[in-house]
Amino acid sequence: MNKATRGDINNTRMLTLQEATLYSGLSRNTARKYFDDIGAIRRFGSVIRVDKRVLDKALDSMAGESE
Numbered sequence: 846m847n848k849a850t851r852g853d854i855n856n857t858r859m860l861t862l863q864e865a866t867l868y869s870g871l872s873r874n875t876a877r878k879y880f881d882d883i884g885a886i887r888r889f890g891s892v893i894r895v896d897k898r899v900l901d902k903a904l905d906s907m908a909g910e911s912e
Contacts, residue, residue, distance in 0.1 A: 858897050859887060865895035869904070 854864055865885075866876040880886050885899035 859894035860897050862893060865900060
């Protein structure tokens, strides 16, 4: 991840798989399956991104938090 071009992970809506894995604290394989299960994967041609809003909502609901 190039901080000069990607910017701050907290100010980005669409995360790379690597960023989303680091953000969630899950292993790569577990994270990929979980992101698919919650519908956070977005495909733009051959580019795959994880929607941070969907991920945050799923993680918050697991923790019992609400908006």
